[in-house]
Amino acid sequence: MKKYIILYVFVLVMTCMMGCTYYPESNHAEKPPNILFILTDDQANWTLSINDNPNSFTPELDKLAEQGALFENAFATSAVCSPARASLITGRYPSETNIMDYIPVDSEIGMDTTLVTWPEVLQQNGYQTALIGKWHLGKNEKYLPNQRGYKFFVGFPVGGFKSKSPDVWSESEWKSIDGEYTPDVLTDLTIKQINSFHQQNKPFAISLHYWAPHANTQFPEGYQPPYDDRSWLPLKDEDLNYWLNRDAILPEPNFPELDVDRVKRMTREYHASVHSVDRNIGRIMNSLDQLGLTNNTIIIFTSDHGYMMGHHGLWHKGNGRWLTQNEKDPMGVYGSNRPNMYDYSLKVPAIVRWPDKIKPGTLINETISFLDWYPTILSMTGIKKPENVTLRGNNALPLLMGETTEGWDNNIFAQYKTLRTYRTPEWKLVRDFSDDGKDELYNLERDPNEKINLIQNTDESIQKKLDNLDSKMFDIMDAINDMLL
Structure with a gap:
């Protein structure tokens, strides 16, 4: 009898060695979740129609939020x-x-190679990993x-540049995909990669980084927009038609010397580009359903900064550009460009769907930043943070699961060139270390749109x-050895 037990154990061990995959800290009765991290480029929080913007039409993203959790206060750590x-x-x-x-x-710089990324940690713990789309970190x-x-x-080491007929970097060479729209191309590649990983029966982590709704910096061969200006064209008819005959509602129609016609044209094109992403997210959701991957795939959707x-x-973001008739600051302070850390440049949409884990229709008011995604993803996958890794953020999974949030830090610190900001839910300070005369202080409770700069107010x-x-700002700058100190 004893020899049969030994033989059984030997066969069991050999079987696992040949066919079993080990996933650290995971529940053995449950396969580790897949991660699909969707990042858009230049998409503001206010573009979601679920946030009641009158110009928006994002039915797929609204559906995603209704099926999972919507962060109402998510911020990037920089404005570009x-x-x-x-x-x-x-x-x-x-x-x-x-x-x-x-x-x-044309720059040769890149992200510090000594820092360990969360895809690296997931890959080291049994995950198949892929990035499809824009990189822009070297x-x-x-x-x-x-x-x-x-x-x-597969994608763009720097930027996608154009909304149609993109040039894609794949297997150490450039490949031109003529006649296809860039959001559709990236979605096709993602669906193909999901299918490939699914067949290998291993958990996957795919980052899908869209170029849209970034304005084009190039155009397909033989195409020129009907005006001499930045453009989001060409766009698919099914993305553009909704806005063709709509009169865009502007956030500040009475702004001094505003070029109203230009703003309305750009608004329509921008929202059409947002819809190109929204439509393709619907395609991805359908693909996950067809493959039976919906329940065990975490969808995280956000954007790289506001707009x-x-x-x-x-218009634009932290390197803002004037939409006035002469494209200059009507007050004569900032010239052609307006470096800024406005909430509009930092606040991003953020949605997480994890069926059977996150209650549908969850609204989260607590503030999160980009620093929080890394520890949150590790917590979701049950993977321990490597000892040699320093993280500045917090695990937001308890927020997503509806657990107690007592003690959660709702303050954020952000950096852009010589600008630094420290923001609480009630107040916001922006320091421009290149010019003492351009610091800003806003009471967000009374002035959420940051119109009244109180930096010179002498009230005690x-x-x-x-x-x-x-x-508080200088405490953080000191802790991270900020070069501006």
Whole structure:
């Protein structure tokens, strides 16, 4: 009898060695969840129709929010793409990643290679990983996604550049995909990758980084927009038609010297580009349903930073550009550009769907930042943080699960070039370390749109609040060895 028991144990061990996959800290009765992290480019929080924007039409994203959790106060750690993306993937502040501004096409810099990304940790713990779409954290080989935790990478080392006929980097070479719209191309590639990973019967973590709704910097061969200006065209008819005959409602129609016609045209195109993402997310959800992956796949949707379209008379983000008739500051303070850390530039949409884990229709008012995604994803997957990894954020899974949130830190610190901001739910301080005359202080409770700068107000209570915010800002800057100190 004893020899049969020994033989049984031997066969069991050998079987596991040949065919079993070990997933650390996971429930053995339950396969680890898949992760699909969807990141758009330049999509503001106010673009979701579930947030009651009169211009928006995002039925698929609204459905996603209704099926899961919607964060009402999610913020990027920087107001432009590259530093924000670096924070998201490392859990560290921009200054700690070596990226403080967007990386130009001809630049040789990249994200600090000593930092361990969350895709790396997942890959080391049995996950199949892939990034499809925009990277923008360094174009040289040592900086590419394949070196930062993604086994597979198909997309754009820098930017997608155009909404149709994109040039895609795949297997160390460029491939032109003529005649296809960029959001559809990236979605097709994602669905193909999901199918491939599914056949291998291993958990996967796929980052899908859309170029949309970023305005185009290039156009397909033979196409020129019908005006000499930045454009989101060409777009699919099914994305554009909804807005063709609509009169866009502007956030600040009476802003001094506003170029109203231009703002309305840009607003319609921008929302049409947002819809191109929304439509394709519906395709991905259908694909997950067909493969039977819906219940065990966590969907995280967000954007790399916020956006303005007429807010404060600007368009764009932290490197805001004026929408006035002469494209300059009507007050004569900032010239052609308006560096900023407005909430409109930092606040992002954030949705998480995890069937059977997150209650449908969950609304979360607590503040989260990009620093929180790393620890949250590790908690979702049951993977321990490596001992050599420092993270600045907090695990937001208890918020998603509806657990007690007592003691949650709702304050955030963000960086962009020489700008630093410390924000609480009630107050916001912005310091411009390049110009002492351009600091800003806002009472968000009374002035949520950041119109009244109180930095010069001599009221004792306001000065006391300013001192407190200053102290907290400098504490963080000191803790992370911010170069501006």
